[in-house]
Amino acid sequence: MTHDLDTQLLYLLNGLLGKSALLDNVFLFLASYLPYLLVVAFLLLLYSSSYSKKDKLYMFCVTTASALIARFGVTELIRFFYHRPRPFVAIPQIHALFVDNEWSFPSGHATFFFAMAAAIYLFNKKWGIGFFIATLAVTVSRVVAGVHYPSDILGGMIIGILVAYTTFYVAQKWRAKEAITV
Numbered sequence: 056m057t058h059d060l061d062t063q064l065l066y067l068l069n070g071l072l073g074k075s076a077l078l079d080n081v082f083l084f085l086a087s088y089l090p091y092l093l094v095v096a097f098l099l100l101l102y103s104s105s106y107s108k109k110d111k112l113y114m115f116c117v118t119t120a121s122a123l124i125a126r127f128g129v130t131e132l133i134r135f136f137y138h139r140p141r142p143f144v145a146i147p148q149i150h151a152l153f154v155d156n157e158w159s160f161p162s163g164h165a166t167f168f169f170a171m172a173a174a175i176y177l178f179n180k181k182w183g184i185g186f187f188i189a190t191l192a193v194t195v196s197r198v199v200a201g202v203h204y205p206s207d208i209l210g211g212m213i214i215g216i217l218v219a220y221t222t223f224y225v226a227q228k229w230r231a232k233e234a235i236t237v
Contacts, residue, residue, distance in 0.1 A: 064205040065142055065149065068198045072150050083152055085196035090164060093189055097175065100182055117226045118174040118219075125170035125218040126163050130211070134158045143201040152200035162203050165194045165211025166218070173219035 072079055097118065101111050139160040143151035157163065168190040176183020194208040 061204050061206045062146070065146075065198060065201075068195065068205075069142070069149050069201050071199050072152060072201070079152060082196045082199045085192050086200045086202070087153065089189060089193050089196075090168060093168060093171070093186065093193070096189075097171065097186070104179075113226070113230070114175075114178045117178075117223055118171055120226075121170040121174040121215075121219040121222040122167045124222060125211075125215045126167035129214050129218060130161055130163050130166045133161060133214075139204075139207070141202055142204055149201045151202060153202065155202045159203055160207045161210035161214055162194060162197065162207040163211070164197060165190075165203075165208045166215040168193055169212045169215030170219040170222075171215075173216045174223060177219065177223045 072082070101115060104111065106114065134157070137160060138158050141151075141155060141159045142149045143154065168186075172183055172186035172190045175186050194203070194211070197203045198205055198208060
């Protein structure tokens with residue numbers, strides 16, 4: 056039985072489950088709980104940074120808008136028209152570390168956190184790189200957990216980054232226009 060690259064990568068990564076309870080718990084933490092810590096980390100970094108209050112608010116608004124538009128705008132629009140079942144539903148051999156009942160493509164976590172990481176990167180390269188690395192850990196762990204195909208993550212990554220760049224660009228144009236009229 057031949058499988059496409061997407062399914063082969065899914066099998067490879069999902070095959071890491073069940074080898075060690077400790078490793079399974081690490082993947083569960085990365086896939087389910089690290090996302091909450093990323094939001095908190097962003098808020099703490101922003102709060103403790105030396106940026107002006109106005110720049111902090113601007114960075115918060117652009118980053119938040121990017122993540123929300125990507126996740127609750129673009130992702131939901133795609134899922135309204137395209138219904139891809141989760142791997143653990145579509146493929147009996149896939150072991151699920153936990154279950155999620157929404158459609159699989161694109162990954163909501165990938166769209167949200169790649170948009171967040173990209174927006175942060177546009178403001179602060181060092182922070183952005185850290186957020187991209189953490190986002191990769193979250194999203195790859197969701198493939199390992201059997202709740203996403205690798206292409207769900209890739210699609211979410213592309214959407215998230217494009218939305219962040221677009222939001223940042225539009226916000227910069229708006230900010231420049233506001234500076235001229237003041």
